[in-house]
Amino acid sequence: MAKSTPSTTSHGSATATTSASFTCHGLERTYNPEGKKYWFNTVTKQSTWEKPVELLTPEERVWKYSPWKEYTTPEGKKYYSNTNTKETVWEMPIELKEQLDNARKTAAEAMPMPPSAVPPPIALQQQQQPPPQQPIRPMMSTGAPLMSHFVPQQQQAIPEFATKEEAEQAFFGLLRETGVRPDWTWEEAMRAIITKPLYRALRTTAERKAAFHAWADAEAKREREEREQREIKLKNDFFNMLKSQGDTIKSYTRYRTLVKLCGQLPAFTAFQNDDRTREAYFDEYIQSMQRDEKDRLRELRKESMERFSRLLRSIPEIMYKMSWEEAKALYEQKQQEEGITFVGMDMLDFFSVFEEYNRQLWEEPLTELNKRVIARRRKDRKAREGFKGLLRDLVNNHQINVRTLWKEIYPTIKDDPRYIAAVGLPDSTPLDMFWDCIDDLDEQLYQQKKLVYSALRKKKAEESFDVDVDTPFEDFLKALDDVDPRIKEEQVNETNLRFIYEHLQSKAVQRVKDEKRRQEKKLRRKMDKFRHALKHGLKNQPILGTDTWEAVKPRVEHFEEYQELEDDSLREEVFDKYIKRLKEKLENKASGNDEEEDDEEEEGMIKDDEEGLVDDNAASMSSHHRRGRTPSLSRNHHKRSRSRSGRSRSRREFAPPRRDYDDEFEEYDRLNKRRRQTTGGYSSAEEGEALDDYLNEPRRLK
Known part of the structure; x- marks a missing residue:
């Protein structure tokens, strides 16, 4: 329908x-x-x-x-x-x-x-x-x-009920009386009860269906609980039957042996030929017996290990430095005398107990050793702090600056108690702490130099002021005061101002030398070009070895190379050198020496080993090395490589001198990356001798 x-x-x-x-x-x-x-x-x-x-x-x-x-x-x-x-x-x-x-x-x-x-x-x-x-x-x-x-x-x-609960109970009773099962569907249950008067105890089909599902769930739960209780009872009776067999059932007994022993007992036959369940219960019982056996052996082994530990503690001859073989001989003798047995222990258990006891014996001496180490470290730390305080006092008294060498302050501090206490320290030596102090001063100088250079740039932009060879120190200080009086009074100390001034003057001197060298090089280049014109410019009527300057001069006056070389004496000098070289070649040819020579290497040519432009770091503020490390900006000794090609040299030949203060900081940042690289060399023999005196000092070797 x-x-x-x-x-x-x-x-x-x-x-x-x-x-x-x-x-x-x-x-x-x-x-x-x-x-x-x-x-x-x-x-x-x-x-x-x-x-x-x-x-x-x-x-x-x-x-x-x-x-x-x-x-x-x-x-x-x-x-x-x-x-x-x-x-x-x-x-x-x-x-x-x-x-x-x-x-x-x-x-x-x-x-x-x-x-x-x-x-x-x-x-x-x-x-x-x-x-x-x-x-x-x-x-x-x-x-x-x-x-x-x-x-x-x-x-x-149609039956009538006072409350809905009574109607539901009547409907539940109908389901039970009719024989409806909890696993039936609603359609199957309705087929069985639809003709019964109590079917209409609930008014709507939805209420009947909901009541049926509630009854089915409750009935299924009740049957499940009854089934579980029945299974628990069967399992308990089966286990009690196994326990009643006493020692007949071992932890290694098989199921077929159990069938022969208990096959006729009520607890065995109560499973109604459910042999799989019986065997599963038997396996569970056997596993429980095996676990109990393992627990018993574990407890027995634990008691034996505690007994062996007490035995070791009762032997005073066993010390923390004693080996296992020596301790084994002692406890075996004691064991034979007292007749003690250790059931369930193997040799590894004996060794583990001895190792734990030996570790406890080591605790007391290790504690004392740690106390001595801590006390020694505290003493060393105080000694380092005292020596650092000595260095700070020397810095405040202007006895140490960024240019100070170890050999210069060693005679001053060698008898000071703070230096003597710091001699022989395992981590930082007095020499290391001295270099750390110099590094701090170097960093301080670097930061203060940035302030001074910034002020000079402002002054240069306002009045075109620049530090050159003839600039006095008073003008330098006055220029800083005009920009910011605090630089001289608060931000930069007088010693560093003097260092910065000397550094700027050395750079100015070097720039003058560079400019002079550049002009000389330019002049040599012009002379070389004129020599080349004498050799190759007169192809139709070449110059002979017997020609004179007065005869050749009218023939070359129209050359551009001749006009670039303004001094007539220099022109004549180039001509004389060319005639001399020409005669030497003719003599070599007449004597049978036909070896060709490179014309480019003749007299007057600029060789590849000519010095280039000045390195801004060549004129540094200090000339000493510290610990053989790559020097910083304030004491740079780096030299440029002289083996450069003519092409790279020509690109820099006429470059203007570098006068920007920022270039120096770029070089400093590049060199500062290698400041911690150390070598075995020292700056001078005197410093090496002072370091030898320090290393061989008897007080340090104590």
Whole structure:
């Protein structure tokens, strides 16, 4: 039967169980297997879900034909809606109320039907037979709504209950009495109980279905608990049977042996041929016995190890420096004298107990040693702090500056108690701490130099001021005061100002030398070009070895190389050197020496080993090395490589001198990366001698 409308079928051929029904005007009211009500026409053999018009009461006809319909909100409040106008109101419309009142009056005034004309409701005869031991699961129908093959003479009465809980309990009792199982579906259960009066203890199908599922869950849980209790009892009885066998059951006993021993006992046969469960319980029991045996052996081994530990402590000859072989001989002798046994222990257990005892013996001497080490470290730290304080005092008294050497302060500090205490320290030696102090001063000078250079740049931008060879120190200080008086008074000390001034003057001197060298090089280049013109410019009438300058001069005056070389004496000098070289070549050729020589290496050419431009770091503020490390900006001794190609030299030949103060900081940052690289050399023999005196000092070797 479809869900929307009941199927049309022959009423006489229906054989399935249905609910009680009655017939009026050829229309029979009945219920489908789901408990839903429908009507069947016994004449036309048609079924319908809606109540036929012939059976409607006057009030029902009003609701059927009226455009107003009654609805209920989820909160249970009723409201009314007009299907034609789509109007919705909370109160019942007046016209609908009047129609309902008239319908009730009409029904009250109508003559009641005689009792004989009304089909009396009668209850179906309920079968009074006990539920079977194995309830039969009802078959599901798949066709149209099935009708009863008989027409009852009277309608069955619907039971009434005071509360819903009582109705549910009655429904639960119906399920139990009918023999419904918890694993049935709702359709199967309904087939079995739909004809029972208590089926309608709950009013709707949804309530019946929910009650059935609740009962099925509770019943399944109850059966599961009963089954678990029964299994627990069987397991306990089986274990008690195994324990009653005493020593007959060992931890290595097999199941087939158990079958021979206990196969006829009630606890064994209670499993009803469930041999797999019995064997699983037996394996569990055997595993429990094996665990108990292992625990017993573990406890026995633990007690033996504690007994052996007490034995070792009772032998005073065992000291923390004693080896295992020596201790073994002692405890074996003691064991034989007292007759002590150690069950469950192997040789590794003996050794582990001795190792733990030996570790405890070492705790006291190690504690004392750690105390001495800590005290020594504290003493060394105080000695280092004292020597650093001595260096700070020397710096404050202007006895140490960035140019100070170790050999210069060694005679001053060699008898100071703070120096003597620092001699021989394992980590930082006095010489190392001295270099650290110089590094700090060097860094301080670097930062102060940045301030001075920044001030000089401002002064240069305002008044074109620059430090050159002739600039006095007073003008240098005055230029700084004009920019920022705090530089001289607070930010930079007088010693570093003097160093910076000397450094700038040395750079100015070097720039003058570079400019002079550059001009000389430029002049040599012009002379070389003129010599080349003398050799190759007169192809038609070459110069001979017997020619004079007065004869050749008119022939070369139009050369560009001749005009670039302004001094006539230099022109004549180039000519004389060329004639001299030409005569030497003729003499070599006449003597049979035909070795060709490179003309490019003749006199007057600029060789590849000529010095290039000045290195800004060549004129540094200090000339001493410290610990053989790559010098910093303030004491740079780095020399440029002289083996350079002529091409790279020509690119820098006419480059202007570098006068920007920032270039020096770039070089300093590059060299500062290698400041920690040390070698074995020293700056001078005097410093090496002073270091030898320090290394060989008897007080240091104590």
